[in-house]
Amino acid sequence: MTAAGRPTTHPDLDTLADLDAGVLDPAAAEDVAAHVGGCVRCTAAITAFDAVRADLHDLPPPAMPDSVAARLDATVTDLRRRTGPVPTPAPATPPAAGRPAWSPPVGSPPAGAPGGAPLGAGANQAVPPAGSPPTGSPPTGSPLGGTPHGAGASPAGPPPVADLGRARERRRRSLKLSTGAVAAALVLVAAGASLTALFDTANDKSTSAGAPAGANTLPEGDGPSEAAVVPAYTKETLPGAIETIRRTSAVDEIARLGETGPGGVMADDARRKACEQSIPRGADRALTAVRRIYFEGEPAYVFVFTALGGGGPTAYVVTEGCGTGALTATVLDEVR
C-alpha cells in the first residue's frame, strides 16, 4: 500500500477501492479518508467507483434465449413426469421391510455448519416440525409405503414431490452415470440441504446411523458399510497412505456417501468448501479427496489436492472444526 496518509503521495487505486468498500481497518481508513478529503484526484476515484456501481446497477438483465427457456421447461416437465404422481398424505403408513422413507433434509444449517454438528444428525433426528416447511402436520406417508424414518412417533416430514420408488430406482441406476445428478447434488448441499436425503444409499446410511436401533433395516448400500471405521495415522504413516486415500475418498464419492461415509461431515458440500477455502495452499490446486481420520490420536480430516500442472498430490491435515468459520484452517500436518 503506498503512502496512505501522506498528503503528497496518493494511495493506490486498490486502496481507495478498499476504503470505499469498507475493507480497511479503522486506523488505515481514517488515514486514507483524511487524504481523500483534501485531494481532488482521489475524490475523483471514489466518485468513479460510484459511477461503476451505477453502471452495474443499471445493467438490463440479459433475456433468457427461447431455446434455453424451452429446455428448462422440458427439464421441469421431465422431473415432474419421472418422479410420478403427487402422493396423497397418509397419517399412518405400515412399515415396509427395509425401506426407510425418503425424508427431505431438515434442520440443515447453512454453509459453515456449527462446529462438529454433522448435517446427517440433523436429518435423522425425530423430525421437528420447525425444521421442515411448516405445513402444520407433515404427512408421514411416503409413496413407497416406507417406514417413516425415526420409526414410530416421528413423522418423516413433508413427503417428496412424487412417487419415490421409481425415482429411487432411476437415480440408483443413473447415479454413477450422471454427472449432472452429482452436480445437482453438490449444488443441493451447497444450498444448505443435506446430501444424504437426495441420494438413497447415503440417506439409508444416515438414517441407520441416527434412527433408534431396529427402526429401519438398512438395505445393502453400495458404499462402505463400516462407515464407523476411521483410520488412524501418525506423521510417519500418513505420507504412505495418501495415494490410497486419494483413490478411495474422492470428493464426488464421499459427497455421495454422506456423513457416515469416509468423508465424515465433509460430505457436506458447503462445509467442505468452507474448509477447503480456509486452507492456505496454492491457487493451482484442485481438491480431489477428503478423508476423515485420526491424526496423532486426534480426530481430523485430510484434504488431498492435486496440482493442475502436474506433480504429485499435496495433503493437509486439518482439525475437526475446519470449515466452521475460521478464515484460516488449523493445519496439523502437510504432506508433499
Add this chain to the structure above:
Amino acid sequence: MTAAERPDAELLRAHADGDPHAFEILVRRHRDRMWAVALRTLRDPEEAADAVQDALISAYRAAGSFRAESAVTTWLHRIVVNACLDRIRRKQARPTVTLPEEGPREPADAHDRMAERDTAMAVENALAQLPVQQRAAITLVDIEGYSVADSAVMLGVAEGTIKSRCARGRAKLAVTLGHLRNLDAPAPVAPGSVRREEVR
C-alpha cells in the same frame, strides 16, 4: 388466487407438498434473474444454460429443505451460483477442457466501438474480463443487489472477502470503463484481465 399473487415461499412449500404446478410458476417468475447470474458468472451461454438446468433440478428436489429465514430468491440464486462455481472448478481440475475465452467480444468497426462504450455491452464486456471470483461477487452485490452478508453465504466466503473482491473488481472496472481518465495506473493486475482504455 392467481399465480401472480402467490408469494414465492408459498409456491415453494406447495411444491414440496406435492403441488404439480407450483414449481413451474416459481421458475417462470425467477428464471431471468437466474439466467443473468449464470451468464455473467460463466460468460458462456451454453455453460450458463447447463448451470441453470442443474440448479433447477437441485431446487426442484431440495424444496423441502428451504427455510424461510432467507428469501426464496436468495436460496435460488445460491443454488445457481454454486452450480456455476462447481462447473468452473470441475473444468479447472481437468485442464484439457477449454474454458470460455477471457476478454471482450471485439466490435466490428470503430463506429460500433464508440457506440459500444455508451451501452450496457461495454459494462458486460468489462465485467467478463474480471477474474471469476471478483465477477461473481460484483454480480451478486452490485448487479443483483444482494447484501454483503447474503453474498458471503452464497459464495461460501467471509464478508470481508466479498468486500475485498468487490473493491478489486470495481477498481478494475473503473479503469476499463474509463471513469478514471486522469488517474495514475492502478495496482498491477493479471495479464490480459484489464484493457486500459482512455475514453472520456
